[in-house]
Amino acid sequence: MKFRILFLLIIFLFCATNNFAQKKTTRVQIENSDDAEFRIKEGVSHFVGNCRFRHENALMYCDSADYFEKENRLNAFGNVRILQADTINVTAKRLIYDGNTRRAELFENVTLTDGKAVLTTEYLQYDMATRIGTYPNSGKITNQQNVLTSNTGYYFVGSKDAFFRHNVKINTPQTEITSDTIKYNTQNRIANFFGPTHIKGKDDYLYTENGWYNTSTDQAKFNERSFYQSGSKTLKGDTLYYDRRAGYGRAVKNVYFIDTADKVILTGGYGQYNKPSEIAYVTKRALLSIVQEKDTIFLTADTLKTTLSDPKQKSNKNGEISKDTTVVTKIQKKEQVNADDDMPPMGPGITEPMKPVSKTTDTLKRANEAKNVADSLLKKTDTTKVVKEDTTRYRILYAYKNVRMYKSDLQAVADSLVYTYSDSIMRCYKSPAVWTQGSQITANQIDIELKNKKIDRMKMNASAFLVGTEGDSTLFNQISGKNMVGFFNDNKLTRLNVIGNGESIYYPKEDSVTYTGMNRALCSNMTLTFKNNKVARVKMEKDIEGKLHPLDKIPEGEDKLKGFIWRVEERPVSKEDIYRKVAVKTVVDSTEKKNGRQIQQGEKKTSVLPAAPKKATIAPAKKESFTPRKER
Numbered sequence: 001m002k003f004r005i006l007f008l009l010i011i012f013l014f015c016a017t018n019n020f021a022q023k024k025t026t027r028v029q030i031e032n033s034d035d036a037e038f039r040i041k042e043g044v045s046h047f048v049g050n051c052r053f054r055h056e057n058a059l060m061y062c063d064s065a066d067y068f069e070k071e072n073r074l075n076a077f078g079n080v081r082i083l084q085a086d087t088i089n090v091t092a093k094r095l096i097y098d099g100n101t102r103r104a105e106l107f108e109n110v111t112l113t114d115g116k117a118v119l120t121t122e123y124l125q126y127d128m129a130t131r132i133g134t135y136p137n138s139g140k141i142t143n144q145q146n147v148l149t150s151n152t153g154y155y156f157v158g159s160k161d162a163f164f165r166h167n168v169k170i171n172t173p174q175t176e177i178t179s180d181t182i183k184y185n186t187q188n189r190i191a192n193f194f195g196p197t198h199i200k201g202k203d204d205y206l207y208t209e210n211g212w213y214n215t216s217t218d219q220a221k222f223n224e225r226s227f228y229q230s231g232s233k234t235l236k237g238d239t240l241y242y243d244r245r246a247g248y249g250r251a252v253k254n255v256y257f258i259d260t261a262d263k264v265i266l267t268g269g270y271g272q273y274n275k276p277s278e279i280a281y282v283t284k285r286a287l288l289s290i291v292q293e294k295d296t297i298f299l300t301a302d303t304l305k306t307t308l309s310d311p312k313q314k315s316n317k318n319g320e321i322s323k324d325t326t327v328v329t330k331i332q333k334k335e336q337v338n339a340d341d342d343m344p345p346m347g348p349g350i351t352e353p354m355k356p357v358s359k360t361t362d363t364l365k366r367a368n369e370a371k372n373v374a375d376s377l378l379k380k381t382d383t384t385k386v387v388k389e390d391t392t393r394y395r396i397l398y399a400y401k402n403v404r405m406y407k408s409d410l411q412a413v414a415d416s417l418v419y420t421y422s423d424s425i426m427r428c429y430k431s432p433a434v435w436t437q438g439s440q441i442t443a444n445q446i447d448i449e450l451k452n453k454k455i456d457r458m459k460m461n462a463s464a465f466l467v468g469t470e471g472d473s474t475l476f477n478q479i480s481g482k483n484m485v486g487f488f489n490d491n492k493l494t495r496l497n498v499i500g501n502g503e504s505i506y507y508p509k510e511d512s513v514t515y516t517g518m519n520r521a522l523c524s525n526m527t528l529t530f531k532n533n534k535v536a537r538v539k540m541e542k543d544i545e546g547k548l549h550p551l552d553k554i555p556e557g558e559d560k561l562k563g564f565i566w567r568v569e570e571r572p573v574s575k576e577d578i579y580r581k582v583a584v585k586t587v588v589d590s591t592e593k594k595n596g597r598q599i600q601q602g603e604k605k606t607s608v609l610p611a612a613p614k615k616a617t618i619a620p621a622k623k624e625s626f627t628p629r630k631e632r
Helices: 002-019 330-335 362-371 375-382 590-594
Strands: 029-032 035-039 044-055 058-068 073-084 088-098 103-113 118-127 132-135 139-143 146-150 152-156 161-171 176-185 190-193 197-200 205-208 211-214 219-222 226-230 233-237 239-243 248-259 264-274 279-291 296-308 395-407 410-420 425-429 433-436 439-442 445-451 454-468 477-489 492-506 518-531 534-541 545-549 585-587 605-607
Touching: 044 073, 058 088, 088 118, 118 152, 139 152, 146 176, 205 219, 205 239, 226 239, 233 239, 233 264, 248 279, 264 296, 279 395, 296 410, 410 445, 454 492, 477 518, 492 534
Parallel strands: 585 605
Antiparallel strands: 029 044, 035 044, 044 058, 058 073, 073 088, 088 103, 103 118, 118 132, 118 139, 132 152, 139 146, 146 161, 152 161, 161 176, 176 190, 176 197, 190 211, 197 205, 205 226, 211 219, 219 239, 226 233, 233 248, 239 248, 248 264, 264 279, 279 296, 296 395, 395 410, 410 425, 410 433, 425 445, 433 439, 439 454, 445 454, 454 477, 477 492, 492 518, 518 534, 518 545
């Protein structure tokens, strides 16, 4: 309703401004006709053949006409034409012209041209003083390659503005625009929208309720309830900018990007989408939602970027490797987020398939060289079985700077993350930490593998560490190793394999309340099974050593394994809490610091802990004090 009121107000202002400029009335003058008949009593003059009339700055032509002198009115018939100021040309089959108001009514096959556009309709009201044409019934304006139709329209010849109402349609070579209310300028070919508007391209679609679209440059800005669709992808925002030729869209405030094919949902305060490169950015409270059967994973970062993997390299006819490249336009360079230097790792095995191995053997090469085979024969040899490279593209999500993830039974933080949809793996980099089932998991890199939208496996690569405590106890059960692999069933950890340099601290209980002491053990490999979110069985392999310390006789520093750090304050506790900024804790080895090691850049908060005793200082465990149970 407010758009209609605004539209009528604009029309009123246009008309009122022009009405003030009207001149004093003059009489219509006859300049030519083949025959004339004057009916003095009736006050009517009848003219036939090659009729020409002049009034102010306009000439009027017709086959025949009746002039009513008292009313200063002219009725013209047949091949009617009005020429005004040598630029405006109006044609019709019949005309009623009021010389006092300088208003004309034209009927049947009406056209109005002004050098920029051609208006056609069956009935037109044209004010020669204000140079405004109005058609209350359907009409059409042709402006170069654009065709505009509507049920009602106003055309302002002076400003080149056209206002359309009801069933408005604009056809351009690239798009079809339909709306309820449009203002269109035939000079710059810009359409302004004041109601629900649909813009359909060959392979994309735009919707808005307020904004403008430049039909000559295919650039647009939309302000209310706007969104852009291309195939399975949709980009929404309070304000939407779009450049069709560059294939570029930008959204500001309440940004929403979804890809139904790849099941990507991104939200934030600012977003952009590049159609040629299939890249989408979201920043300012950026959020990724992965909907599961009974739960949803929420992931945020300073910047979320989604794109498709590069097509596999193909060999040209000369055997050289060539790669498809995409031209980046000026506007894309201008709007691109300057965060590429901080992006997580990428490359073979992470964001690209591994390169295939050539099947041609060194023996075959040496044989060909020794025999000096002719070129034709060599060509036959070169055509031996060649593995065709996979050109399938798949979606990749990059999250970098302050990554935080929340799920009801799993939370995580990291500096950066890569999620590849081809294998459903989240790879967390730079001080990652994961919390699940009362335990905290850390490593140099953590890979979370999803299967059917559920966590299936978790890999802790290098400096793997698991720590947990029961209730509000300050006694921490700990496991460390070179690498770890956790296996999940229905999103619950069921087994944990420690691979290399296994070490543990465990506080066994005599009953549900009383602790018997602290058991510290070493081994090469370790397997833990879990039941009801608690350790049910521990199996150790190779070079097992261990010792049980009474709680009141634990040596200083023995209750913490090397690399221990408790980061519970970083843990997201809800969907809303993932936006909280938290300083990342990192471990600084006291011996390394003493030897002159400098704190790495970005370590906002550190925890210096005593180093664990060397292996040689741990006494062999007695049988009665070794608590890990043997596997059944």
